[in-house]
Amino acid sequence: MAHVPWNAKFEDVLRQGLPGLGKDKEPAADVPMEAYGLDSMALIGIVGALESVFRVSLAGQVVIPVHTLTAGQLWGILSAALQPAWDESRPSAAGRRTRDLGPWAVA
Structure with missing residues (x-):
């Protein structure tokens, strides 16, 4: 059985x-x-x-086309959403907290 x-x-x-x-x-990570x-x-x-x-929001995070999305990519998106962003505690210019959206939010 593969890891x-x-x-x-x-x-x-x-x-x-x-x-x-x-x-x-077992789902393959790259299929x-x-x-x-x-x-x-x-x-x-x-x-x-x-x-x-997992009590997390994935809104706007899954932008990979459905026909190419792999379990490994979806796990990566979820894992990134579960991790605190590097700049989460830094206030933005408007005084609100900022959060890095990660590479999946970039089209």
Whole structure:
């Protein structure tokens, strides 16, 4: 069995949202999830479940096209959202806290 970069909660969410994954298959980190049945509606469900389970917002973070998105990329997006931004404590010019959006917010 190959090592995966994510934890069991993440994989549970993937299994619930990907009809082609099944109990006996392990998602590959570098295979587009479209191979497991991912479409735009399934992605909405998976993102919503990840936000609920991990108590984080992924709004505007998942900008990779659905047909090329991999489990490894989605785990990277989630991991970045779970980490505090390097400049989170620095006030912006308007006096509000700033947060780095990471490379996934760049089109």
